[in-house]
Amino acid sequence: KAGVTQTPRYLIKTRGQQVTLSCSPISGHRSVSWYQQTPGQGLQFLFEYFSETQRNKGNFPGRFSGRQFSNSRSEMNVSTLELGDSALYLCATSLGQGTNTEAFFGQGTRLTVV
Amino acid sequence: AQSVSQHNHHVILSEAASLELGCNYSYGGTVNLFWYVQYPGQHLQLLLKYFSGDPLVKGIKGFEAEFIKSKFSFNLRKPSVQWSDTAEYFCAVNPFTGGYNKLIFGAGTRLAVHP
Numbered sequence: 001k002a003g004v005t006q007t008p009r010y011l012i013k014t015r016g017q018q019v020t021l022s023c024s025p026i027s028g029h030r031s032v033s034w035y036q037q038t039p040g041q042g043l044q045f046l047f048e049y050f051s052e053t054q055r056n057k058g059n060f061p062g063r064f065s066g067r068q069f070s071n072s073r074s075e076m077n078v079s080t081l082e083l084g085d086s087a088l089y090l091c092a093t094s095l096g097q098g099t100n101t102e103a104f105f106g107q108g109t110r111l112t113v114v
Numbered sequence: 115a116q117s118v119s120q121h122n123h124h125v126i127l128s129e130a131a132s133l134e135l136g137c138n139y140s141y142g143g144t145v146n147l148f149w150y151v152q153y154p155g156q157h158l159q160l161l162l163k164y165f166s167g168d169p170l171v172k173g174i175k176g177f178e179a180e181f182i183k184s185k186f187s188f189n190l191r192k193p194s195v196q197w198s199d200t201a202e203y204f205c206a207v208n209p210f211t212g213g214y215n216k217l218i219f220g221a222g223t224r225l226a227v228h229p
Contacts, residue, residue, distance in 0.1 A: 031215040043204065043219035056216045090158065094215045100146060100165035103215050105158040 002026065004093050004106035012112045018079040021109045023091035025072050031055075031096025032074035033103065034066060037088040049074050050096045078111075086113045116141045118207050120220035127195050127227050135190040135223050137205030146208040147188040148217070149179055153201045161203070164188065175199070200227045 005024040013019050025032055033056075034046040048056040049068035066076040072093075078085055088110050092103035121136035139145065149161040162173025169181040179190045188205060205220040 033215045033217070035217075035219075042221045043206075043217075045216055045218065048215050050215070056210075056214060092158075092215065092217070096215060101215065102148070102160055102163055103217060104160070105150075107157045 004091060004104050006089075006091055006106035006109050008109060009107065010110045010112075012114060013081050014114055015081055015083060017081050018077060019081060019111060020075050020077045021089055021091075021111075023074045023076075023093070023106060025074070025091075025093035026104055029093035029095055029104075030072050031094045031101070031103075032068060032072065033092045033094075034074070034076050035090045035092065036060075037090055037108070038086075043090070046076065081113045083113050085111065087111060116207070116209055116218050118205055118218050118220040120203075120205050120223050122223045123221065125223055125225045127225070129197055129227055129229055130194050131227075133190070133192040133195050133199070133225070135203055135205075135225075137188045137190065137220055139186050139188070139205075139207045139218075141186075141207060141209045143209065147179075147181060148206040148208070149173065149177070149188075149190050150204045150206060150219075151201050152204065152222075158204070161190070195225075195227050197227050197229050199225060201225060 007022045031050045033048040037043045045058040052068045063079045068074045088108045090108045092105045094101040094103045119138045147164040150158045151161045164181045172178045203223045206217040
């Protein structure tokens with residue numbers, strides 16, 4: 001079955017702009033989580049969506065937001081971009097319910113803010 | 115705060131050497147534990163996982179990990195590494211059960227295997 005698909009793969013944006021990233025989960029997966037990966041901070045959890053509702057949130061400013069659609073696809077948005085937002089943004093999807101679930105990651109979107 | 119510590123940031127080995135990467139977490143409740151691997155230019159892939167039961171778990175490509183609850187540790191091992199094991203390895207903890215999809219990652223260990 002198809003894996004987790006993230007689009008676009010690469011983005012270059014200017015400070016102050018906003019950006020929207022997309023994540024299409026594996027069929028049947030209802031949970032989508034987003035992570036930011038940087039050389040300095042490593043992999044950090046942004047938020048999780050399940051059944052169109054945000055279920056968990058990490059310690060990121062309100063400029064980072066997301067949403068999930070009824071088909072479980074998710075988007076994350078970053079407004080008023082800063083240089084420090086340059087990172088690889090990963091999404092991970094899972095079934096989202098049950099005792100033990102594992103997450104599958106997409107290839108990521110590499111965002112460069114100039 | 116919940117955290118995951120990986121003790122080795124860079125490891126260099128020769129082929130056929132044995133590997134052990136340390137991972138400790140700070141969370142007292144029931145957790146799910148994972149090791150992910152990121153090969154150069156590729157996405158994160160699940161290497162192995164621990165949910166419950168036998169604390170010695172086996173994963174893909176000959177990797178195994180041992181969960182020691184009393185030490186809050188989940189160390190990764192491989193008896194004999196290959197050049198193709200060159201990658202970055204991440205330990206991760208999900209402090210939630212019930213299907214919540216939130217992983218807390220360690221800083222990662224870059225492994226370089228020389229032929």
